[in-house]
Amino acid sequence: MLPSSNSLPRRKFITLNGLLAAGTFLGFGLQKGWSQVVQQTQKVLRVVAGFTGPRYYGAEEKEGLLQVVESRYPFRYKGHTPTQVRLFEQEFTTYMGSTYCLAVTSGTAALNCAMAALGVGPGDEVIVPACTWWSDYTTVVQAGALPVFADIDTSLNIDPADVERKISPRTKAIIVVHLLGSSCNMDALMDLARRYRLQVVEDCAQSPGATYKGQKLGTLGDIGIYSFNIYKLMTAGEGGALVTHSEELFFKAARYHDMGYLHRVFDMAATQNLMPECPGENYRMSEFTGAVLRAQLPKLDTMIRDLRQRKKVIYQGIAALSGIAFRHYDDAEGETGAYIHLLLPDSTSRDRWLEALQAWQLPVTEVSGSVVLPIQESVLNKRTRHPQWPSFSTPEGKSIVYGPESCQPTLDVYNRMLQLNVGAGFTPDEIRYCIASIQAVADTLRGVHS
Numbered sequence: 001m002l003p004s005s006n007s008l009p010r011r012k013f014i015t016l017n018g019l020l021a022a023g024t025f026l027g028f029g030l031q032k033g034w035s036q037v038v039q040q041t042q043k044v045l046r047v048v049a050g051f052t053g054p055r056y057y058g059a060e061e062k063e064g065l066l067q068v069v070e071s072r073y074p075f076r077y078k079g080h081t082p083t084q085v086r087l088f089e090q091e092f093t094t095y096m097g098s099t100y101c102l103a104v105t106s107g108t109a110a111l112n113c114a115m116a117a118l119g120v121g122p123g124d125e126v127i128v129p130a131c132t133w134w135s136d137y138t139t140v141v142q143a144g145a146l147p148v149f150a151d152i153d154t155s156l157n158i159d160p161a162d163v164e165r166k167i168s169p170r171t172k173a174i175i176v177v178h179l180l181g182s183s184c185n186m187d188a189l190m191d192l193a194r195r196y197r198l199q200v201v202e203d204c205a206q207s208p209g210a211t212y213k214g215q216k217l218g219t220l221g222d223i224g225i226y227s228f229n230i231y232k233l234m235t236a237g238e239g240g241a242l243v244t245h246s247e248e249l250f251f252k253a254a255r256y257h258d259m260g261y262l263h264r265v266f267d268m269a270a271t272q273n274l275m276p277e278c279p280g281e282n283y284r285m286s287e288f289t290g291a292v293l294r295a296q297l298p299k300l301d302t303m304i305r306d307l308r309q310r311k312k313v314i315y316q317g318i319a320a321l322s323g324i325a326f327r328h329y330d331d332a333e334g335e336t337g338a339y340i341h342l343l344l345p346d347s348t349s350r351d352r353w354l355e356a357l358q359a360w361q362l363p364v365t366e367v368s369g370s371v372v373l374p375i376q377e378s379v380l381n382k383r384t385r386h387p388q389w390p391s392f393s394t395p396e397g398k399s400i401v402y403g404p405e406s407c408q409p410t411l412d413v414y415n416r417m418l419q420l421n422v423g424a425g426f427t428p429d430e431i432r433y434c435i436a437s438i439q440a441v442a443d444t445l446r447g448v449h450s
């Protein structure tokens with residue numbers, strides 16, 4: 001049962017007073033909108049952001065799945081007949097403004113294909129952000145190369161200045177991760193890549209459809225990868241894709257994703273020997289996944305629009321609050337996240353904010369979907385699946401030191417960041433409730449700090 005205002009614990013009661021003050025500040029006064037907020041507040045509205053992609057499931061996804069069932073042929077290759085997966089690859093290529101697209105079973109699979117296509121292997125170093133999802137680290141290790149971490153900055157993305165500090169003669173590539181819907185500083189990173197002749201993998205798992213200066217993320221570097229697991233915007237539960245403008249990289253990835261074979265559907269007779277047959281994996285996407293993704297892709301812009309509308313109103317409601325700042329965006333126009341990130345002065349105030357907003361049942365968390373990798377136990381101890389694995393057996397691999405001292409700027413940003421998860425289906429009441437609760441907490445905590 002939801003607590004009534006009488007049964008609210010003291011902290012919540014104090015916050016309710018703050019909330020009333022917030023309503024006055026926001027100009028709701030006793031207008032209809034504000035009285036609704038108070039009513040909702042007395043009930044302690046539980047705001048749930050939910051998964052984005054599945055919200056938009058409808059007749060199109062059902063129809064696509066039905067077609068696959070009725071075809072009795074859920075496999076991606078059928079001679080030259082266009083299958084759901086092949087059509088998805090073509091449609092995704094067009095949407096992204098890329099030249100080639102390879103559909104695979106996950107974002108991790110796409111990263112593994114990227115490592116194989118770029119020829120990353122023992123003796124190579126790959127620069128990876130210190131805060132991202134595991135796959136950016138594990139795929140480098142699985143390739144036998146050495147992951148070298150660069151710190152993130154207040155954009156939550158890799159800091160180009162630290163990337164430059166981490167470049168060595170052995171650096172082969174940088175994995176730039178556009179975390180939680182927002183682009184890295186691509187001008188600075190591409191400039192480094194050109195000057196030092198490095199290959200760039202753009203990990204867009206968390207930012208499909210986002211842009212940098214008008215260009216879709218994933219198409220600026222050598223290879224872009226995407227994930228379609230449930231936490232991402234468009235989703236089939238699982239799935240992934242790789243895009244590139246390079247014929248050579250595409251062939252290499254395509255071969256690697258299918259045990260070293262290059263199926264004739266790719267129609268690449270002239271260049272198919274760019275990567276001769278060699279051991280690969282089975283990362284072939286199923287037709288069921290392809291069908292759902294084909295239905296989701298035309299809805300991606302609507303998902304992004306719905307999220308942007310809601311974030312804009314919340315931002316406008318809380319932008320003037322004193323004592324908090326926000327995540328820095330390298331291109332705010334192109335951002336697509338289902339989040340608003342507040343940057344607090346220190347980790348103690350972040351934790352207080354988190355507790356206070358959670359008490360109001362707001363969907364707030366620490367930075368989600370990523371970990372600070374250098375402090376994870378298996379990273380610290382350089383664990384591999386075999387003791388002689390090449391990643392850490394080179395002199396550089398032996399001498400590299402991970403751990404908290406190696407990533408202080410990352411830990412500082414991570415521990416000060418608070419994430420409000422925004423739902424594409426947030427109602428006006430829920431949006432008002434979010435704004436009012438944040439304002440109320442700001443008022444209350446201002447007292448605590450002064």
Ligand SMILES: Cc1ncc(COP(=O)(O)O)c(C=O)c1O
Nearest residue numbers: 106107108133135205227228229
């Ligand atoms: C930044 C990033 N890269 C890669 C991946 C891997 O994607 P998948 O889960 O589809 O393997 C994820 C998934 O969460 C991710 O967030």
